[in-house]
Amino acid sequence: MKETLLKVWDHLEEFFLIPSLIISTGLIFFQVIMRYVFHHSLSWSEEVVRYLYVWQTWVGVSYAARNGSHLRITMLKDRLPEKGQKWLEVFVSIVWVGFAVFIMIQGLSAVHAIASFGQKSAALRIPMQICYMSIPVGMVLMSIRLIERTIKSLRKSEGGAAE
Amino acid sequence: MNIALLFGVFFVLVMLSVPIGVSLGVATSLTIVLTSNIGPIMVAQKAFTGLDSFTLIAIPFFMLAGNLMALGGIARRIVNMADAAVGKFTGGLGMATIIGCMFFAAISGSGPATVTAMGSIMLPEMEKRGYDKGFATGLTATAGTIGVIIPPSIPFVIYGVASGTSVGDLFKAGFIPGILIGIALMIVCYFISKKQGYKGSDHRQDGEKSLWKTFLDSLPALMAPVIILGGIYGGIFTPTEAAVVATVYSLIVGKFVYHELTWKIVLESYRSTADMNGFTGLALGFSMSFAAYLAMEQIPSKVASVLLGAISSEWALILLIIVILLIVGCFVDNISSCLILTPVFLPIITGIGMSPVHFGIMMTVALAIGFVTPPYGVNLFVASAVAKLKIEVISKAAIPFILAMLVCLLLIAFIEPISMLLVWVL
Numbered sequence: 107m108k109e110t111l112l113k114v115w116d117h118l119e120e121f122f123l124i125p126s127l128i129i130s131t132g133l134i135f136f137q138v139i140m141r142y143v144f145h146h147s148l149s150w151s152e153e154v155v156r157y158l159y160v161w162q163t164w165v166g167v168s169y170a171a172r173n174g175s176h177l178r179i180t181m182l183k184d185r186l187p188e189k190g191q192k193w194l195e196v197f198v199s200i201v202w203v204g205f206a207v208f209i210m211i212q213g214l215s216a217v218h219a220i221a222s223f224g225q226k227s228a229a230l231r232i233p234m235q236i237c238y239m240s241i242p243v244g245m246v247l248m249s250i251r252l253i254e255r256t257i258k259s260l261r262k263s264e265g266g267a268a269e
Numbered sequence: 270m271n272i273a274l275l276f277g278v279f280f281v282l283v284m285l286s287v288p289i290g291v292s293l294g295v296a297t298s299l300t301i302v303l304t305s306n307i308g309p310i311m312v313a314q315k316a317f318t319g320l321d322s323f324t325l326i327a328i329p330f331f332m333l334a335g336n337l338m339a340l341g342g343i344a345r346r347i348v349n350m351a352d353a354a355v356g357k358f359t360g361g362l363g364m365a366t367i368i369g370c371m372f373f374a375a376i377s378g379s380g381p382a383t384v385t386a387m388g389s390i391m392l393p394e395m396e397k398r399g400y401d402k403g404f405a406t407g408l409t410a411t412a413g414t415i416g417v418i419i420p421p422s423i424p425f426v427i428y429g430v431a432s433g434t435s436v437g438d439l440f441k442a443g444f445i446p447g448i449l450i451g452i453a454l455m456i457v458c459y460f461i462s463k464k465q466g467y468k469g470s471d472h473r474q475d476g477e478k479s480l481w482k483t484f485l486d487s488l489p490a491l492m493a494p495v496i497i498l499g500g501i502y503g504g505i506f507t508p509t510e511a512a513v514v515a516t517v518y519s520l521i522v523g524k525f526v527y528h529e530l531t532w533k534i535v536l537e538s539y540r541s542t543a544d545m546n547g548f549t550g551l552a553l554g555f556s557m558s559f560a561a562y563l564a565m566e567q568i569p570s571k572v573a574s575v576l577l578g579a580i581s582s583e584w585a586l587i588l589l590i591i592v593i594l595l596i597v598g599c600f601v602d603n604i605s606s607c608l609i610l611t612p613v614f615l616p617i618i619t620g621i622g623m624s625p626v627h628f629g630i631m632m633t634v635a636l637a638i639g640f641v642t643p644p645y646g647v648n649l650f651v652a653s654a655v656a657k658l659k660i661e662v663i664s665k666a667a668i669p670f671i672l673a674m675l676v677c678l679l680l681i682a683f684i685e686p687i688s689m690l691l692v693w694v695l
Contacts, residue, residue: 123543124536127329134326134513138506152323159326160317163554166547176288176548177602181644183286198287205295212313219310237321241313 119169119247126162130155153229157237164244171251192260199256206245206252213241271304272568279559289605290551293559301562312558319557320550323509324436327426328378329546330512334519335377336538338493339386341523341530346490347372348390349475353483360462361469362398363408364455366391370412371451374419375494376515378426380640381651383416384409388655400467402658407641407666410652411674412454414637417603419447421497421515424603424636426508427553428629431560431611436508438626440501441695442688446630446681453673461669489522502695549604556608563612573616583621587682590614591635598639602647606636630688634678641667 114121137151170176183194221235275296282292294312301307338344351368355361369387377383388409395405417424420440429436475483497515500506506514523530563569580586597606611632618628640648643664653660681687 120540120543123546124539127333127539127543130326131330131333131513131516134330134510135517138510138514142505155326156321156323159329160320162329162543162546163320163550166543167551167554168547170544170547170551173544175544176290177552177605178286178288179283179600179645180286181600182284194286198285201282201287201295202291205291205298208298208309209294209313209316212310213317215310216313216317238317241317 119165119172122165123162123169126158130158130162150229153227153232157227157232160237161240164240165247167244168247168251171248171255174255195259196256199252203249203252206249210242210245210249213238213245217242271300271566274304275300275562275568283601288548288551289602290553290555293552293605293609294555297555297559297562305566307562307565311561312555315558315561316554319561320554322430323507324426324430325553327421327436327509327512328423328549329542330509330516331378331421331423331426332382332545333538333542334512334515335373335379335382335386336541337516337519337523337530337535338373338376338490339382339389340534340538341519342527343376343490343493343519343522344369344373344386345390346487346527348387349483350487350491353475353480355469357469357471358459359469360458360467362391362395362400363405363458363462363467366395366405366409367412367415367451367454367458370409370415371419371447372491372494374416374447375421375498376519377416378421378423378512380413380416380637381647384413384648384651385655387413388652392656398467398470401465401666402656403662403666404461404465406652406656406658406663407668408454408458408670410641410646410648410663411667411670412451413648413652414640414674415447415451415454417637417640418443418450418630418634420444420501421508421511422633424607424633425629427604427607428611428633431556431608432615432625432629434625434629437501438692439629440498440508441691442626442630443633444498444691445687446634446677449680449687450634450674450677453677454670457669457673489526493518493522552605552608556605559609560612569613569616572613573620576617577620583623584683586617586621587623587631590617591631591678591682594632594635595638595642598636599642600645601639602645603633603636603639606639607632624685624689626692627685627688631678631682634674634681638671638674638678641671 133151133155137148140146140148183191186194217235217238220238225234226232227234278299279292279296282295283289298309298312301309301312348365348369351365355364355368358364366387369391370383373383373386391409392405396402420443422443425439425443426436428434429439493515496518497511500514501508501511520535576586580589597610615625619625640646641664643649643660649660649663652663
């Protein structure tokens, strides 16, 4: 049970990202077919795909943090000795998580503001706060992934030193 | 003062290996909180609204389509056809690699993806036929840059969104420059091959004797660029729709025509697309906040008026911008540098009457050269991984090709019709 849960947690983002990307593929293709074969332009498909994309991006930000694939310039870092690299990595994680928490707070106030205006999307009348929620959710997930990674790398290097 | 703070914080954080997106976000947030009365909620809001764009969705799908075509046998068929056409000439395999890159570029929008697709097939072949490994890898790494110049192109989508220019126009404008660079690289390849004695051969990679059979086998692969570019140029679909049609097409051809795609490969391609979407998204989102702040403080127009006042010659200004782009391209990835520099340069180039579409092509070519210049060059990284060769060796071998690209860059920058002709006539 615990193992299954851990496995689910490890692939958490994928459960949203992959099905939603497949849905987006299908929807846009369907939109092209409808327009060119059935001469009927869909008004809602583009909007659905757009908001899915926004969610895919902010959840993807966490997924990329889990995979360690964010765009970074490591030119100077690579020249540091191992110990220096380790502490620089801790510093980067602190800045990164601190920023994520800051954006989460700003994102939540944006959600709050949008909700009180009652702003809705143009075609489907989706309450816009549902879309804006992607930012705080993504930031929380990303922070957890970052802390996870940093602890793991610290443990690993400690273990290495003890051997 | 606020400009110094903004760029200072950004530069220091980037150098400390903080992710580009985070560095942009922290620099913008700090500057806003410390020097202005703008609410910091704006940083989150712009990061959201900036990504709420149907055009940007083209990026993950062009990535996905490129992946599926590389793994589903389409890339292989393109190479077979190119080999059949030019393989028998001096340096023929090298030229076939360049032609392969040009065709693959018309399907994929990414430089490194083009290098991986073409390199994994062509490098072993060239080695087998006595090409120097460094030369072959340097050639493939440089030719891979055509991946972002011949449309579709991910950098064009990003530039289009960052500058408010039509992505369709950029896709038209990139076509001739891409062909020009391909021809220039082939000329360099021919002369080096002649000197080194890399002879052509009638032996073909697919073992076919008849050109007709190779053509038939590669026809579904060759149709891919026709569908994608034809669809966009003919106004049948938007760039984003084209990317999705390309994805579905490559899925069908790879799975049911060539029988080379397994569902496992498809799933893996989706996974790496989701990942790529995440790391570009972070940089994209916060560069939107960064650019919005620049605009609010009218920083780009201030920079423009200083530069335009100091340098009166248009040529000198364009050359200065090119030099800056080439230097930045050595150190920073092209997505980030395009996002950061576009809002700064745009008022300058419109100030001297250059078209933003023309400038977008020039900028993309200049930053594409950065793909093959160390220390940070994505094409060098993937080429080094594919060939198992040191980056220094590859970048040294790439020098003659890079020089040819520089000549093309100057031609593209100063002869407007090279990029604008198709925009005018189509």
